[in-house]
Amino acid sequence: MGKYIEHNGVIISQIADDKFLVKIEQQSACASCHAAKLCTAAESKEKLIEALSTDTTLRTGDNVVVYGRTSLGYKALTLSVVIPLVISLLTLLIVSHCTHNEAVGGIAALAVLIPYYIVLACFRKRMQQVFLFYIHKRQ
Numbered sequence: 001m002g003k004y005i006e007h008n009g010v011i012i013s014q015i016a017d018d019k020f021l022v023k024i025e026q027q028s029a030c031a032s033c034h035a036a037k038l039c040t041a042a043e044s045k046e047k048l049i050e051a052l053s054t055d056t057t058l059r060t061g062d063n064v065v066v067y068g069r070t071s072l073g074y075k076a077l078t079l080s081v082v083i084p085l086v087i088s089l090l091t092l093l094i095v096s097h098c099t100h101n102e103a104v105g106g107i108a109a110l111a112v113l114i115p116y117y118i119v120l121a122c123f124r125k126r127m128q129q130v131f132l133f134y135i136h137k138r139q
Contacts, residue, residue, distance in 0.1 A: 004068065006065050006066065008025075008063065008064075008065060008066075009049070009063075009064050009066045010022065010063055011059065011064055013060055014058075018052050018053060018054055020050070020051055021048055021049075026045045049066055050133070051064075058137065062137060063138040064135040066133050068132065084113055088110070091108050092109035095108040
């Protein structure tokens with residue numbers, strides 16, 4: 001497995017001297033299939049990403065490669081899936097055991113995620129400093 005995750009993209013606009021808004025097309029595994037246009041399972045999504053570059057020759061419309069460390073993907077997965085799953089399961093087990101009511105446990109397991117995601121939203125600026133993406137011209 002590589003050290004970086006890369007996606008091809010196009011610069012949409014320049015936000016600051018070293019920051020650009022880049023559009024990438026994220027494709028499912030079957031989107032590259034020759035029958036993908038006929039198949040309803042194939043999907044691709046366009047995403048906008050803020051990326052950094054010190055290259056002063058980059059302009060709007062340039063084809064670029066957006067890259068970030070693989071470890072960022074693992075951090076994002078942990079914050080968005082693993083931790084909420086563990087919190088939900090622990091809440092479900094504890095509340096169901098204490099109340100002897102699975103419905104209450106299920107509601108509590110879902111409700112406990114609300115404050116978790118609010119806390120994540122409060123730390124959004126700090127996470128933007130950690131989850132950095134960079135770009136360079138596609139060759």
